[in-house]
Amino acid sequence: MLKDYTLFLVRVGLLSFQGSRKYYAWMIFLFVICLIGLHAYSLQFVEGLSTTGMTNQVSWGVYIANFTFLVGVAAAAVMLVIPAYIYKKDHMNKVVIFGELMAIAVIIMCLLFVMVDLGRPDRFHHMLPPFGILNWPLSILSWDVIVLNGYLLLNLHICGYLLYTKYLGRKPTKMFYIPFIFIAMAWAISIHTVTAFLYVGLAGRPYWNNPIVAPRFLASAFTAGPALLIITFQVIRKSTSYWIGNEPIFTLRMIMTVSMVINVFLLGCELFTEFYAATAHVVASRYLYFGLEGHNVLVPWIWTAIALDFIGLGLLMTPLSRDINWLNLACIFCFIGIWIEKGMGLIIPGFVPSPLGQVVEYLPTINETLVCLGIWAFGALLYSWMLKIAIPIMDGSLRRSGISQVD
């Protein structure tokens, strides 16, 4: 048993370094960006958060923005799991593991983004009982810590178990993974919702203290996540021997389209409520969409996002996106649009104007941006590596013993 597992780890380790020139180039490229990010972070660790563009007025910036967006992407794995396990769609069964692996990589990115945002990362253990104290259930952040780590563990278990049994050539025992899959489904919704409540629960910030934030967050995540998966599937099918047909891609296209319609509808509801009555509540939105007293760094961003969202939606709704190239374009547009909208567009206006009416703008510094790039590269590196291991297991070429046919 233990011997088998050790052998498995050794093989995985060696397999990680076996690859084409293209594979090496890609991994080295990502690794170098990781190192640049790590260097930038070490600087921040020594100097303090003064290396970032954050201020007392805008006390969260691009780290928390990326975190928020990525929580959504992580949860989107559920959009593969539901068709595969509830509707028993066979073509989804073949790809569901890639969604779950993506969830793992993305949750780890989320945790890193939180980690780099801490003023005292050396006190991270203060959140972990029994060394620390978790202010649960009062603090929504404590809920977030629990749901994010729980989701990570669930997916690690599911993927680890399924892949390892496949490697051993055994049939997975249902009891050991089916219950976890169903828990993970509900859990995926919870990581969104809790993350949205992080903001919604703050009565002193009218821009966030708004019930529509959570549903919009869900809808946009179910667009951005599948968009990323669609692209990933094509990369897998182009560059490995593992065959993924078009069915999963087009199932995801449908999911994306519906989510995007809901997202845009909710955006409309929000804009109407804000701007029609034009109460004091509207100031933050006015800052975001039109700028306040000449302060308008976010304005070009948000209009880009809206344009991308609408073009993406247009492509998705018309038959044009039945063509895979147009579909890819729609995916890229939606992904970037939502990244802006659910990242900077959600976080920064919460702080502008400040609760005392001050308008202080925020722009990330170069160092801060490098840290972000580093984390994105690390996520991509991790995911690429996981695929590198998972695909030979899935197609049967990495087995404990004996050859089996490609299934």
Added chain:
Amino acid sequence: MTQDNNNHPTPPAQQPRTIKEALNPVSRRTFLKGTAASLLGMTGVVAALEPLLKLERGELTIDGLLQKHYHRLTPEAMERILRSLEEKCKEQYGVMPNIADIKPMEGVGFAYALNLSRCVGCRKCAHACMAENNQSRESATDIEMSYIRVLELDQGSINMESSNQYYHPDEVPRKGKYYMPVQCHQCRHAPCTQACPVKATWQDPDGIIVVDYNWCIGCRYCMAACPYDARRFNFDKPKIPEKAINPNQDYLSNRIRPKGVVEKCTFCLHRTREGKYPACLEVCPTGARVFGNLLDPDSEINYILKNKRVYILKEDVGTMPRFYYFFDK
């Protein structure tokens, strides 16, 4: 044609593999490549961590890492921590302070009231506060750290969006303007303590909301939660010239903060818990500030809350502050 291919792709033909290839996908060459790549990678990581060499001595200590939450410290442990903090201050700032840990008094609930009819916006309170509480006073932007923000508002309105915090203090009070200093309201229902994931900030029995600077992880969720913009974050290590340091310090209030943690007004608990007035009150030239014990029926603060026209900032948020504004004309 290519588009068609893209839309109706077919699986590529599988290459037959030899048994050896399939069973043993790992060759000696891979092993060597792997070792070389790992070594290179490791070197890269070490190189990337190079800035850590500049970490100041004493910044990360075992004692610091192992310290428990304020409420879990024994008196002896507290004693040791206080002495080592004093040493550290001496070493880093050149002044030997006296750091105490003054507990709240029985039967005391503090409250503060500020007379908006009198305040002239001279910002003396904001500067006295910075000196009392050992804040950086090196550059012009350090005023951002002051616990007190004074808003200049237009007569005839109380719209904060049109307020100005950067008016020139030499010319106050300006015509058509009035002034509103805002500091921590020591909320009875404090959103900040509720938000903190590690209970690094809490309400003491006398109503003061404190922060354990040795426990705070610097997540800044409390700053997002505060409706009064009352919390400040140490983006840098505080820089205070030796002469400017106030040596009378308290663990939960004005001791020099480490970088990376949050701080806020503590109603000068190191003074008020010993029967003195807060520094901002003492310095106010117009007598606009009234501070006292709400639980004492004869206190001036009680008289004001019962007999004046009192205004509570953002009452609708439901924070139930211990800080009040009042008018006397």
